[in-house]
Amino acid sequence: MKQLGELLIQQEAFSEIMMGNSAVVRAMVEEGTRVVTAYPGSPTPEIGGAIMSIQEEQRPFYFEFSVNEKVATEVAFGASVNGHLSTVFKSVGLNVAADSFVQLPLMELVGGMVIIIGDDPGANSSQNEQDNRHYARMAYCPVFEPGDPQEVYEMYRDAAKLSKEMKMPVILRLSTHICHAKARVSFGPYEPREASREPRFDPENGPYIPLTEKALRMKRRALEKLDRVAEYAENSPLNRLDDNGNKRMGVVAGGLPYYSLLDVLFGASTRPDIFKLAMSYPLPRQRLAEFCRSHDEVLVLEELDPIIEGELKAIAFDEGISVKICGKGEREDLIGEYKPAKTRRILSRRWPQLLPAEEEQSAATELAVPERPPQMCPGCGHRSAFHAIKRVIKKDIISVADIGCHTLGALPPYNMGQVLLCMGHSNGTGSGLSLFNDSRNVITFIGDSTFFHAGLPGVANSVYNDHNITLIILLNDTTAMTGHQDHPGTGKTTHAGVGQKIKVRSVLEGLGVKHIGETDTYNQKRLGELLKEAMEIEGFTAVIARHPCMLKFTRERRRAGHTIQTQAAIDQETCNQIHHCVGLFACPSFVRHPGGQVTVNQDLCIGDGSCLQTCPVNAIELKKVDEQ
Amino acid sequence: MSEQINIYLCGVGGQGIGLLSEAVLRAYDHAGCQVRGVDTHGLAQRGGIVRSHIRVGEGVFSPLNEPGRVDIVLALERTEALRGARDYLRPGGLLVYYDAYWQALPIRLGEAEDVTGSDIELLAGRQKLRVERVYRSDLADPRTQNMALLSHAVSGGYLPGLKAPHVKAALQDLLPEKLYEKNVVFLE
Numbered sequence: 031m032k033q034l035g036e037l038l039i040q041q042e043a044f045s046e047i048m049m050g051n052s053a054v055v056r057a058m059v060e061e062g063t064r065v066v067t068a069y070p071g072s073p074t075p076e077i078g079g080a081i082m083s084i085q086e087e088q089r090p091f092y093f094e095f096s097v098n099e100k101v102a103t104e105v106a107f108g109a110s111v112n113g114h115l116s117t118v119f120k121s122v123g124l125n126v127a128a129d130s131f132v133q134l135p136l137m138e139l140v141g142g143m144v145i146i147i148g149d150d151p152g153a154n155s156s157q158n159e160q161d162n163r164h165y166a167r168m169a170y171c172p173v174f175e176p177g178d179p180q181e182v183y184e185m186y187r188d189a190a191k192l193s194k195e196m197k198m199p200v201i202l203r204l205s206t207h208i209c210h211a212k213a214r215v216s217f218g219p220y221e222p223r224e225a226s227r228e229p230r231f232d233p234e235n236g237p238y239i240p241l242t243e244k245a246l247r248m249k250r251r252a253l254e255k256l257d258r259v260a261e262y263a264e265n266s267p268l269n270r271l272d273d274n275g276n277k278r279m280g281v282v283a284g285g286l287p288y289y290s291l292l293d294v295l296f297g298a299s300t301r302p303d304i305f306k307l308a309m310s311y312p313l314p315r316q317r318l319a320e321f322c323r324s325h326d327e328v329l330v331l332e333e334l335d336p337i338i339e340g341e342l343k344a345i346a347f348d349e350g351i352s353v354k355i356c357g358k359g360e361r362e363d364l365i366g367e368y369k370p371a372k373t374r375r376i377l378s379r380r381w382p383q384l385l386p387a388e389e390e391q392s393a394a395t396e397l398a399v400p401e402r403p404p405q406m407c408p409g410c411g412h413r414s415a416f417h418a419i420k421r422v423i424k425k426d427i428i429s430v431a432d433i434g435c436h437t438l439g440a441l442p443p444y445n446m447g448q449v450l451l452c453m454g455h456s457n458g459t460g461s462g463l464s465l466f467n468d469s470r471n472v473i474t475f476i477g478d479s480t481f482f483h484a485g486l487p488g489v490a491n492s493v494y495n496d497h498n499i500t501l502i503i504l505l506n507d508t509t510a511m512t513g514h515q516d517h518p519g520t521g522k523t524t525h526a527g528v529g530q531k532i533k534v535r536s537v538l539e540g541l542g543v544k545h546i547g548e549t550d551t552y553n554q555k556r557l558g559e560l561l562k563e564a565m566e567i568e569g570f571t572a573v574i575a576r577h578p579c580m581l582k583f584t585r586e587r588r589r590a591g592h593t594i595q596t597q598a599a600i601d602q603e604t605c606n607q608i609h610h611c612v613g614l615f616a617c618p619s620f621v622r623h624p625g626g627q628v629t630v631n632q633d634l635c636i637g638d639g640s641c642l643q644t645c646p647v648n649a650i651e652l653k654k655v656d657e658q
Numbered sequence: 659m660s661e662q663i664n665i666y667l668c669g670v671g672g673q674g675i676g677l678l679s680e681a682v683l684r685a686y687d688h689a690g691c692q693v694r695g696v697d698t699h700g701l702a703q704r705g706g707i708v709r710s711h712i713r714v715g716e717g718v719f720s721p722l723n724e725p726g727r728v729d730i731v732l733a734l735e736r737t738e739a740l741r742g743a744r745d746y747l748r749p750g751g752l753l754v755y756y757d758a759y760w761q762a763l764p765i766r767l768g769e770a771e772d773v774t775g776s777d778i779e780l781l782a783g784r785q786k787l788r789v790e791r792v793y794r795s796d797l798a799d800p801r802t803q804n805m806a807l808l809s810h811a812v813s814g815g816y817l818p819g820l821k822a823p824h825v826k827a828a829l830q831d832l833l834p835e836k837l838y839e840k841n842v843v844f845l846e
Contacts, residue, residue, distance in 0.1 A: 031838070032831045047687055072699060155699075178694075178721075211721040212683060212695045289719040296717035371724040397781055399741040400762040400770040402670065405705030435704065443767060511704075581704075612766050618705055621761050622768060633758065633800040634672075 035083035039090065045216040050182040051076035051209045053217075054146065054202070057186035059090055060220050064114035064141070066093045067102035069483065070512040071121025072155040073209040074148035078119075078515065082524060090222065093524050095515050098453075098483040099126040103145075107134060110141040111238065113230030115190060119146035122156040124165050126453065126484065132169040134199040135255070136248035138235045142194035144186060145171070149205045151286075151333040152367040157433070157452060159366070161334035166201055166311045170252045172259045173201045173311040174268075175285040177208060179215045185268070185308065192262065198255050203310070205333070207367065208286055260312040268308035269317065274301040279381060280325035282307055282318070282338060287331040290373040298385060302329070313341055322346045322353045329380050330357040333368045356380060403441050408619045409584070409638035411551040411577025412436045412504055416444040417615050417644060418554035419473075419502070422562050427471045428463050432456040432485070434477035435511045435579075436504045443616050447475055454484025461488070461497035471565050472499045478534060479509040479517040486537070492570040493542045500564045503534055504551075505576040514582050538572050548574040552640050584636050596637040596652040598630050604649035615644040662715035663818055664723050668742040669734030670760045671703040677832065678732070678804040679710035682817065684828035686714050689819050696721035707738060714819070732811060734803060735760050737773045740781060749785050753778070754816050756807040757793040758800070790816060805844040812845065 037046055038056050048056075054077060058066060068078055081093045092109075096102035099120045106116035107130065124131055124147065134143065150156040166173045172192065176185040186202055193200040237244045263269060279302035283291050288306055295301050305321045307313070310332075322328055322345070330339040339357030346353055358364055359379060366372065378385050406413045416439045423429075431440050431447025432454065439446040449459060460474035476485045481503060492499060509515040516522040521531025538546050545567050547560030557575055564571035584594075598619065600611075605628065612620035612628050619635040620628055632655075642650050665682065669675045679697055686693040695712040711723045728746040731753045733739035739755035747753060757775070764770035775791070782789045792810045797803060811817050812825055822845045829838055829845075 031834050047684055076699065207696050207722060210696050210699055212680075212697075213693070213721070214687060286720070290722075292719035293717075296719070369722045369724070370720050374724070397740070397744055397777070397784075399737060399744060399777075400764045400773065402705075402707050402737065402741075402762045404671065404703075405763065407672075407704060438704070442763070609768070613768060616763070616766060618760070618763075618766075620766060622766050624772065631760065634760065 033083070034080060035085060035088075038080065038084055039088055039220065041220050041222070043217060043219045045214055047212055048179055048215045049076065049210055049212045050176075050179040050204060052080040053179045053183040053215045054186050055080040056217050057183045057190070058117060060218055061187055061190040062115060062223055062225075063091050063117050063144075063190065064225060065106060065109035065116040066091055066119070067096050067105045067116070068119045069096055069099045069102050070509055070515040072148070072512060073150060073206040074119050074121055074146065074204070075512045075515065076209070077146070078524070079513065086525060095517070095524055097518060099124070100130055103127040103130045103134075106143055107137070107139070110139040110143040111137065111231050111235070112141065113226070113228075114141040115143070115194060116141060117144045117146060119148070121148050122150040122158070122162070123160060123452070124162055128165065131165065133240065135170045135252040136240060136245070137238060139193070139197050139199060140230060140235055142190060142197065143199045144189045144193055144202055145199055146186075146202045146204065148209050149203060151205055154206045157450065159334060161337065162203065163310055163337050164335070167337075170256045171199050171201055171311075172256070172309065173203050174308060175203050175310045176308070177285045177289045179211055179213045181308075182208060183215055183217065188268065192259065196255050196259060198252070203285070205286055205367070207369075256312060260315065263309045263312055263314040264316055266309065266314070269314045270306050270308075271321070272304035272306060274303050276301060276303045277324065278326045279303070279384075280305065280321055280328040281331055282321070282328060282342065283331035284308060284310055285333070287333060287368040287373060290368050290370045291331055291377070293370045294374040294377060294385060300384060302381075302384070307338070310338060313338065313345070315345055318342060319345050319349045319351060322349075322351045322355065325353060327354045327356065327380075329377075330355065331368060331373065331376065332357065333366075334364060336364070404438060405618050406435060406438050407581045408617055408634050409580035409636045409640060410435070411506060411575070411580065412439060413615065413617060414554050414577065414640045415502070415504055415551040415557060415575045416446045418551070418557040419446060419561055420444060422558040423473070424471065426469070427473060428460075430456040430460040430463065430472065430474040432474070432476045432480055434480055434504070435506075436475055436477055439475070443614055454480050454488060457485060457488030457492050457499070457501055460499040460501075461492050461495070464498045473561075473565070474499055474501050476501065476503055477510075478503065478505045478507065478519045479515075481534060482518045482532070486541075489538070489543070490541055496569055498569055500561065501570070501572045502561070503572060503574045505534060505574055506579040508579045508582055510579045510581065514579065535574060543570060543572050545571040546574065547572070548576065551575045551577040554643055580636060580638060594637050594655060596639075596654055597632055597635040598637065598639065598641055598650055599653040600628050600630060601649045601651060602627065604647055606647050606649070608646055610644050610646060611641055611650060615641055617641055662713065662718060663730070664728045665712040665714070665730045665732060665817075666723050666728045666742055666746040667710040667712065667732045668738045669708055670738060671705050671708050673708070673734045673758070674801055674804040675708045675710055675734060678734070678808060679712060680832055681808060681825060681828045682732070682820075683712050684831055685820050685824040686712070688824040688827045689821070691819060692716060692718065694718055694721040707741070709742075730754065730816065732807060734758060734807060736775070736778070737762050740773055740777050743778070743785075743787060744781055747785065747787060750787065751785075752788045752790070752816060753782070754790040754807065754811050755792065756803045757791050758803055790814065802841065802844065805841045809844040
């Protein structure tokens with residue numbers, strides 16, 4: 031078996047099939063990165079997985095999962111002003127880190143700093159598909175945009191070098207299908223270097239305190255740096271022309287859209303000239319002007335917002351160039367990824383003769399297939415919690431969702447969690463919903479990792495301002511949705527073994543929460559009673575509903591050599607076909623047959639038994655696997 | 659190999675699409691082909707639809723397939739075989755699926771009807787698809803369904819250019835020795 035961790039620190043140059051998220055770790059190693067921080071979130075959590083595949087004692091840098099993106103950014107910043115090349119990687123939304131992030135380009139980052147952003151056009155696994163290139167412009171921070179795993183590796187190296195030279199942060203902007211794309215990547219050699227342990231922080235390198243007139247001085251310095259980066263972009267071979275000898279049609283594209291474009295153009299008899307843009311900020315102004323000058327029409331292929339399109343039009347206007355520049359033709363062009371199919375449509379709309387005509391969509395698409403939304407896993411403690419909660423609440427209750435596996439409670443048949451903004455919003459939003467509201471109870475949900483990430487201020491606010499809501503903390507001892515990363519509540523870290531375990535209950539008590547109920551969610555009756563009790567109390571109350579993540583638990587058991595001994599079975603003679611198990615509790619292990627009979631899918635049942643208590647006639651039993 | 663082969667793989671989260679997809683991708687690499695691919699990660703893996711794309715040959719730049727242009731759909735579950743073939747397969751394309759059946763939520767809630775083999779036949783008739791159903795009643799562990807499907811696809815010659823040794827080499831890259839032994843028997 032090839033060990034990813036060994037490959038990533040191999041000293042000889044090599045090539046290997048790798049996903050973008052792994053390839054970037056090799057680039058970190060080769061560039062001598064010293065500190066890497068992150069909060070897990072799709073589409074980038076596999077970067078952390080790849081890092082942790084390197085044995086800790088062999089890992090050439092420090093890596094931590096921080097409690098949130100803002101803290102991760104600050105840790106990386108602190109390391110950088112101490113002289114270490116640092117990297118922070120985050121999922122969509124620089125939002126949590128924004129307060130710190132916008133200050134970074136004002137600072138003299140003596141060690142350099144690369145910010146890896148995993149944007150999510152298409153909102154594949156995010157609450158929106160915001161275009162983070164806006165942030166780069168707001169903060170004067172350069173942006174590299176690779177389009178495949180090879181470029182991810184190469185451009186991290188370029189970004190790191192530029193960052194160190196300019197002493198400013200540089201963004202490496204990835205997106206979902208670049209992070210997860212797999213291809214053979216060629217890597218360079220790795221020469222381990224003696225790493226200095228000397229703290230190099232010196233206020234003289236600053237100023238680092240942006241007070242009064244210093245803030246403007248620091249902005250001036252950031253703008254000067256940006257001018258130098260613009261010159262770099264102008265001369266960089268990464269921004270390049272694919273010259274197809276077409277003086278009429280030109281396309282400007284980078285990232286994933288560039289590769290989609292090459293794909294749909296394969297075999298085409300006429301090909302537009304292509305300006306491959308590796309840096310989307312700052313733009314290579316002179317070269318783009320020249321590209322505009324030498325073509326009749328220029329099409330900008332960029333996902334999400336028309337940022338390059340707008341700037342290119344401004345360049346052409348300023349330079350007095352007569353060229354037709356097009357980009358976003360209709361509203362749908364601002365939505366979703368530019369995969370090959372969409373790129374083909376946009377290209378054909380602009381230049382109808384360029385590509386062979388689309389074949390008519392066949393009648394096949396009319397065939398209906400049942401939807402398959404994601405589900406909580408068999409045995410999931412959240413399912414027991416939602417089932418128990420649903421039985422004791424009034425119909426008109428207002429329930430506020432948050433982000434985590436428990437967000438799935440919002441789907442049928444539970445419909446628990448009716449409104450969602452972002453990580454950690456639930457308690458604040460719930461507090462607002464409780465104002466001028468004497469009739470409808472408000473309950474809010476949060477998971478343990480999110481509790482530490484952004485939930486704490488909301489709890490403090492509810493205690494301080496005495497809001498009448500009940501917070502339900504769904505505690506599963508991991509960050510389940512992004513692949514089981516640890517968090518302060520587990521006490522395990524990504525480095526140096528065991529950290530200090532912070533108990534959610536102690537935090538609540540410390541914050542002054544007076545009424546706290548706590549139970550394992552498998553005790554559904556008890557959970558229902560605790561919730562009823564909590565909701566009857568005027569003011570802020572909390573219920574801790576705990577059960578370990580069963581996906582993680584069963585995987586660990588399997589790896590330790592254990593097999594599933596018992597599984598649920600339905601006694602068909604006792605069963606009255608009430609369908610609470612399959613229709614209300616709705617564990618995916620239950621199968622409903624056309625005649626109304628219910629059975630258990632043995633590929634799925636883990637034998638947890640949490641379903642037994644849901645049957646009014648006790649028709650569900652646990653049976654030894656070999657007796658079934 | 660000068661021709662492109664576009665493959666779409668699908669199933670339900672938890673079925674082992676990830677290993678199947680990585681094995682096919684690496685097998686093509688071992689066969690000396692240029693290959694690109696991409697998998698679903700994240701929330702969809704929790705009992706939702708899991709999809710992978712594999713694209714082989716010259717002129718492949720994007721890892722993503724276009725709907726209606728795929729040559730081969732490899733599916734690990736009946737409902738997803740139907741969905742994958744409907745959305746991605748070109749007319750005349752090939753569907754190879756393992757006939758596991760993980761009932762989708764609307765059916766369990768009593769809001770939709772079961773998907774059956776005749777749904778797949780209906781689609782195949784309309785689109786002139788070739789269909790290979792794989793099912794083995796002798797599998798001790800449902801987590802080996804992916805290997806049963808892969809071995810059928812390779813031995814039947816349904817994955818052009820791939821031979822058993824390429825797949826074995828791929829599995830050797832991916833699995834620790836014990837698991838390799840458990841999985842490679844399907845290719846013997």
